[in-house]
Amino acid sequence: LDDIVAAARRLAGRALVTPLLHDPGLDAQLGGTLYVKAEALQRTGSFKFRGACNRIAQLTDAERAGGVVAHSSGNHAQAVAAAAAEAGVAATIVMPSDSAAAYKTARTRALGATVVGYDRQTEDRAATAEAIARRTGATLVPPFDDPAIVAGQGTVGLEIANQCAAIGRLPDIVLAPCSGGGLVAGVATALRAKAPACAVHSVEPEGYDDTARSLAADERLANRGYPPTLCDALQSARPGALTFSINRELLSGGLVVTDEEVRAAMRLAAQTFKLVLEPGGAAALAALLARRIELGGRTAVVVASGGNIAPEAYARLIA
Amino acid sequence: LDDIVAAARRLAGRALVTPLLHDPGLDAQLGGTLYVKAEALQRTGSFKFRGACNRIAQLTDAERAGGVVAHSSGNHAQAVAAAAAEAGVAATIVMPSDSAAAYKTARTRALGATVVGYDRQTEDRAATAEAIARRTGATLVPPFDDPAIVAGQGTVGLEIANQCAAIGRLPDIVLAPCSGGGLVAGVATALRAKAPACAVHSVEPEGYDDTARSLAADERLANRGYPPTLCDALQSARPGALTFSINRELLSGGLVVTDEEVRAAMRLAAQTFKLVLEPGGAAALAALLARRIELGGRTAVVVASGGNIAPEAYARLIA
Numbered sequence: 060l061d062d063i064v065a066a067a068r069r070l071a072g073r074a075l076v077t078p079l080l081h082d083p084g085l086d087a088q089l090g091g092t093l094y095v096k097a098e099a100l101q102r103t104g105s106f107k108f109r110g111a112c113n114r115i116a117q118l119t120d121a122e123r124a125g126g127v128v129a130h131s132s133g134n135h136a137q138a139v140a141a142a143a144a145e146a147g148v149a150a151t152i153v154m155p156s157d158s159a160a161a162y163k164t165a166r167t168r169a170l171g172a173t174v175v176g177y178d179r180q181t182e183d184r185a186a187t188a189e190a191i192a193r194r195t196g197a198t199l200v201p202p203f204d205d206p207a208i209v210a211g212q213g214t215v216g217l218e219i220a221n222q223c224a225a226i227g228r229l230p231d232i233v234l235a236p237c238s239g240g241g242l243v244a245g246v247a248t249a250l251r252a253k254a255p256a257c258a259v260h261s262v263e264p265e266g267y268d269d270t271a272r273s274l275a276a277d278e279r280l281a282n283r284g285y286p287p288t289l290c291d292a293l294q295s296a297r298p299g300a301l302t303f304s305i306n307r308e309l310l311s312g313g314l315v316v317t318d319e320e321v322r323a324a325m326r327l328a329a330q331t332f333k334l335v336l337e338p339g340g341a342a343a344l345a346a347l348l349a350r351r352i353e354l355g356g357r358t359a360v361v362v363a364s365g366g367n368i369a370p371e372a373y374a375r376l377i378a
Numbered sequence: 379l380d381d382i383v384a385a386a387r388r389l390a391g392r393a394l395v396t397p398l399l400h401d402p403g404l405d406a407q408l409g410g411t412l413y414v415k416a417e418a419l420q421r422t423g424s425f426k427f428r429g430a431c432n433r434i435a436q437l438t439d440a441e442r443a444g445g446v447v448a449h450s451s452g453n454h455a456q457a458v459a460a461a462a463a464e465a466g467v468a469a470t471i472v473m474p475s476d477s478a479a480a481y482k483t484a485r486t487r488a489l490g491a492t493v494v495g496y497d498r499q500t501e502d503r504a505a506t507a508e509a510i511a512r513r514t515g516a517t518l519v520p521p522f523d524d525p526a527i528v529a530g531q532g533t534v535g536l537e538i539a540n541q542c543a544a545i546g547r548l549p550d551i552v553l554a555p556c557s558g559g560g561l562v563a564g565v566a567t568a569l570r571a572k573a574p575a576c577a578v579h580s581v582e583p584e585g586y587d588d589t590a591r592s593l594a595a596d597e598r599l600a601n602r603g604y605p606p607t608l609c610d611a612l613q614s615a616r617p618g619a620l621t622f623s624i625n626r627e628l629l630s631g632g633l634v635v636t637d638e639e640v641r642a643a644m645r646l647a648a649q650t651f652k653l654v655l656e657p658g659g660a661a662a663l664a665a666l667l668a669r670r671i672e673l674g675g676r677t678a679v680v681v682a683s684g685g686n687i688a689p690e691a692y693a694r695l696i697a
Binding site: 077102145169332374 | 391394395396397399400401402403416418419421423460464488489545645648649651652653654655685689690692693694696697
């Protein structure tokens with residue numbers, strides 16, 4: 060918690076304190092109280108800006124001079140690029156070279172970063188990034204398996220606890236999308252301290268349910284292959300070592316959603332909350348709407364974690 | 379200002395304090411600093427909830443028992459319906475019966491209000507609502523030309539001033555969409571007190587530039603006919619008497635935008651700010667993007683005033 064509070068201090072004035080959105084009509088349908096933590100509104104369009112900013116703010120002068128390197132399917136890429144640019148630090152990002160990533164790749168380049176492509180099916184992006192770090196002396200900014208990254212993402216949980224306390228309604232349930240597990244680990248850490256009775260669940264897309272299965276087995280299990288999914292932001296191969304060590308202690312379980320459920324959640328987010336969500340960013344909302352967990356009069360917060368999607372693809376998915 | 383501060387107190391815990399969104403990349407393109415006041419995230423999807431809530435909170439017990447009646451093309455309708463439902467007051471709303479209004483009509487009914495249709499081309503909706511008020515004893519909640527409504531909408535301006543002061547950057551320019559002029563009158567009143575050097579402009583769609591022309595002529599002028607426009611929320615016939623008496627004193631002028639400029643602003647709002655905006659809600663952003671006013675290193679806030687649009691129409695406009 061101390062690390063998360065320190066991260067919140069570093070992020071003050073840089074990251075947005077994103078609002079909790081609420082719709083009484085939806086509450087009536089769901090039989091409880093739902094708040095949406097609108098993290099798609101965050102700088103660079105996802106929560107990833109928090110962790111990247113927190114990590115880059117702690118670079119030494121020597122590390123700043125050497126620049127940073129990261130690997131990402133897109134949201135961490137934009138976050139590192141923006142946080143590095145604002146700190147005056149050079150950034151190199153290893154990103155998928157396929158067309159699915161083109162939108163996020165273009166946005167990352169526009170933020171001033173150097174983008175190096177890799178093949179999602181055949182190459183190991185982490186190894187590629189590590190090789191660049193060794194060759195150039197740049198500091199690696201990992202997407203999730205790093206204490207400063209987890210603490211940065213944990214500020215989402217701290218804000219949820221503070222915002223809920225301010226309206227006198229601590230959450231019973233919090234759901235967060237999960238790829239490597241950094242967001243949900245940070246959120247669960249904050250809530251364990253601030254709302255100990257709250258049950259925190261990870262939410263993953265079908266085919267990428269490594270954290271759900273790992274939680275059930277109490278050991279780190281990998282996904283098999285790269286099945287198609289709408290949720291391009293949630294395609295990590297396996298839980299992180301650090302993140303899983305936190306999540307196995309703090310999570311109440313892992314939920315899994317289908318592409319159709321994600322799509323319905325994207326539509327509802329647009330109609331009811333006026334929020335553009337990318338598929339991965341709508342996963343937690345999807346789990347609640349699909350009743351993977353029943354509200355039963357309780358109060359839930361779902362993290363709407365990102366909104367980076369090309370307008371054409373978005374228009375197709377919500378039409 | 380006292381009325382606006384009192385309204386803010388009434389709205390606390392009911393209306394959302396909407397965030398100011400910011401993107402440094404866009405600032406670089408525009409040559410200044412731009413904040414988007416994300417009022418589409420407001421309860422019922424537009425700023426109108428503020429005025430409706432402020433008016434209904436001041437009903438006497440006898441007035442509450444008689445219910446309220448309002449006329450609206452859509453956003454004021456949903457706002458009055460929701461504010462009335464939460465206050466336990468019956469609401470009747472006079473709304474256009476054409477297909478363009480179907481989405482907003484359905485949402486208003488879902489909020490528990492009784493909807494009465496009228497013909498946008500041939501009937502006077504204000505007269506229809508007044509007749510209902512006389513017949514049933516219900517209290518009229520006007521869309522803009524009412525001190526409590528203007529004060530409620532003015533809380534948008536108060537929040538802008540407070541949020542900008544908190545980041546040490548008072549705005550030089552504020553742009554707000556304008557139909558009858560209640561929003562921009564309230565915003566200008568708050569800013570006159572809190573940021574006296576700030577220039578406030580109304581923004582209207584082509585064909586509905588009654589406030590721009592009235593400001594130039596220094597007298598209330600009406601629009602001619604009902605030309606087609608994407609901005610269904612900004613189709614008032616003429617400036618209000620109260621609102622124009624404020625706006626002629628406080629506004630620096632009126633800007634006008636085209637449908638194509640509005641559409642480009644809707645796309646940018648989705649891509650950069652992850653915000654679903656309806657055409658009228660994007661008008662102020664459109665004016666800045668189309669350089670109807672040049673930033674020239676200054677700081678501007680545009681009010682993104684609403685996001686109520688059917689997903690199919692929205693998908694078509696941003697694709």
